[in-house]
Amino acid sequence: MNHKYLKQIITVTLWEYKRFFKLRNELLGILFLALLGFAGGGIGTFFGRESNEKTEITIFENASEELRNSLAGSFIINEISPDEKNRFTESMKVEKEGMLLWQTEDGFALLAYKEPRNINMLQNSLNEYRMIRALDDKNISPEDFGYVMQPATIESEYIFQPQSRDRKILAGFFAGLMFMGVFLGFAYQFTAITGEKQLKITEQIVSAIKPQVWMDGKILGITLTGLSSMLTYLVIGSLVAAIYFQFTGASAARILSILHLPSIILFFAFTMMGILMWNSIMAALASAITDPNNSGKSSVMMIPSLFAAAAILVMIEPDNNMAIFLSWFPLTSASAMPMRWVSTEVGWWQLPGSFLLLCVTFYFLRKLAAKIFRISILISGKEPTWAEIYKMIRQD
16 A cells, blocks of 8 residues: 555545534534433433322222232221122212222222223232231241242352453443444445435546545545544543532443453454444445435345344354354454353353454445445446446456
């Protein structure tokens, strides 16, 4: 790579970066999200407070004391005589609320205007009452019952100890960053490449520089834009966390314990290369699209999110064949290999091997993206099909 080639790539990269990344817009977006968060939190608190309020329930006055005690923890108890059942039923029809509970030979009967939102809470209270009655009928003391239900104890000793839960949280955090970077790249690639093709300025630009330089600059510039956006969110989030710890008196040691520099370096390297690879793929796809509003290829741009989400399967069972495949397959290894590394035993050679394969894949994908880009601007009139693009790439 000569000096002129590198200088041109840097020029295109910085142009793309300055074109898309506006700190003011990022801060406004964060402020808007914060306002939505506060509004959502307020609404959630309101509904949560309302759902935590005790609901009134009516029972017959001849109900047992044990039933009253079981219901008292979750309900406001009203009592009526059995003769008032019909009057209470008519009252429910008028007021459109209320519920009446009474005991039968087989269990309980519930009469309500509609299914109560806390029916599960009522079921738990009645289960507790039935268990107390059953223990009493069988002359089983609560101590004996507790002894019978006590689980078996196992003293475990493992030769291999997986990494701590903190490392898994850190790996999941970087997987989320890559997921976010992929979506940002999806938006920017559409604007950058398809927009320029519609404005007919691409042909003028590539007459001055090589398509490979133009494509490399776009991939790097859009990746840098996505990283800057993620960094902005991280900084603002850190400030919010610092204010939270300051005013609540909570300990920040829990957050600091998650931060592990060697793991951060490893996860960041995989995340960066994964974002670069996916930006190369999306640049190639966007290059083949002339009009995103009428193109059947636009839906293909959502594929990266499926592969990024598929890596979550590694956390469920990191030792099966599918997890091993995902940790080596370049389209998923950027997030799957770090997750597998913190979840199970991974050979020392697998990490560099998977990363090297990811780098090689990125190298060839950027070449492919430049070829598709060059071919797509040579075809005028209609949008090229995948078959036409493949045929011209083979002839190139």
